[in-house]
Amino acid sequence: MSKDQAPGLGAAYALQTPEDSVRLYADWADSYDSDFVATSDYILHIQVARMFAQQGGDGPVLDIGAGTGILAEALAQSKISPIDATDISQEMLDVAEAKNIYRTLFTGDLTQRLPVEDGTYSGIVSSGTFTHGHVGPDALDDVMRITKPGGLLCLSINAEHYEAQGFAAKIESLMPQISDLQLPQLPIYGPNSTSDHKDDLAVIATFRKA
Template identity: 55%
Template sequence: MTQEKEDKRLDLQAAYSVRTPAENEALYAAWAKTYDESFAAASDYIFPQQVARVFHEQGGHGPVLDAGAGTGLVAEAIAARKTCLMDAFDISEPMLSIAKAKGVYRRLVQGDLTQKLPFDDGSYASVVSAGTFTHGHVGPEAMDELLRVSASGALLVLTIKAELYEARGFAATFSDLGMQIYDFQLQEVPIYGAGAQSSDTLDAGLIACFRKT
C-alpha cells in the first residue's frame, strides 16, 4: 500500500471506530509517522492548544502527566508558554517515539489508561489530556487512576467529546467523585480551528478542569 493510500485510510473515522486497546494500539502504530501532518495540521486540530490555555490560566505546573500523550501535541503547546517537567503516557509506542524526538518530556511510558497506572500515589502536580476521552478510546473509568497519581491540590485539565459527556457516563462519574475533587469547571470549546474542512470538524468538545482534594 502506498503512503498516500495509507494516509487516506487513517483518518478521524478510523480513530472513532476502534473498540479495544489492541485496535487502538494498531491504529496509532500505523498512523504515528504522519499523524501531525495528515490529521493535526490538515484538520487545524486545536484541542491541544485549548488544554494548554486552560492549564496556564489555572496556574498549572509540573510535574505534569500527559495522559494519552500521542505525538506530544499538548506538551508542545504547554512548553511554548512555560517550562515545566512533563511525562508522557500513551498506549502507542510509535506515537511516543515521535513525541520523544520533540524533546518536551522528562520520560515517556507506554501503557493502557484503562489499567492501573505505573506511577506512585500523588506523583503529579497536574494531569492533562487532549483527544483521549472520545469515541472508541478511553471512558470515565480512567478517572480513579488519574486521581490516584495526582497530588493533593493537583490540577486536572481533560478534554471530552461533548456528545459523550452524558452518554458515556462522564457527568455521572464527576458527580459521584463528590468531595474527592473541587473547583470543577466545564467549558465548551472548538476542537478544530478555522482551517478545518471535514464535516466532523464541526463537532464540539468539552474541557473538564478541576482539582484533587
C-alpha cells in the same frame, strides 16, 4: 469524507478496544502531525494547554494519551515543566520523544493501572483521549490516584459522549474529592477545518484534587 479529512480520523472515531488503538496509532504515528493536526486544523491540544495555564497549572505534569507530543509543545510555550508522557502506542511515543519536550515517556493503558506511584503529579492533562472507543470514565479513578492533593487536572472529553458514555455521572461521583470544577465546551477544530467533524466540541473538565 471531505477531501481534506485526515485518512485516520474516521478510524479513530470508530475505535472500540485498546487493541484497536494500538493498531491504528502504530500505522498513523509517523504522519499524524501532518495528516491530522495540520490538515484538520486540530486545536484541542491548544485549548487544553491554555486552560491549564490560565488556571495556574504547574509541573510535574503527566500528559496522558500523549500521542506525538502536540499538547506538551503547547504547554512548553507557557514555560510549564517538567512534563512526562504516557500513551498506549509506543510508535506515537517514539515520535514524541524525538521532539525533546518530555522528561520521561512510558507506555500505559489507561483502562488498567498505570505504573505510577500515588500522588506523583501536580498536573494531569489530556487532549483527545477521553471519548468513545478510546478511554472511558472509569479511568478517572486511576488518574485521581496519581494526582497530588491540590493538583490540577485538565482533561478534554468529547462533548457528544460526555453524558452518553457516563463521564458526567463519573465526575458527579467525584465531587467529594475535587474542587474548582469548570466544564467549558470548546471547539476541537479551528475555522480552517473542512473535516466532517469540524463542528465537534469538547468539554474541558478542569478541576483540582481536594
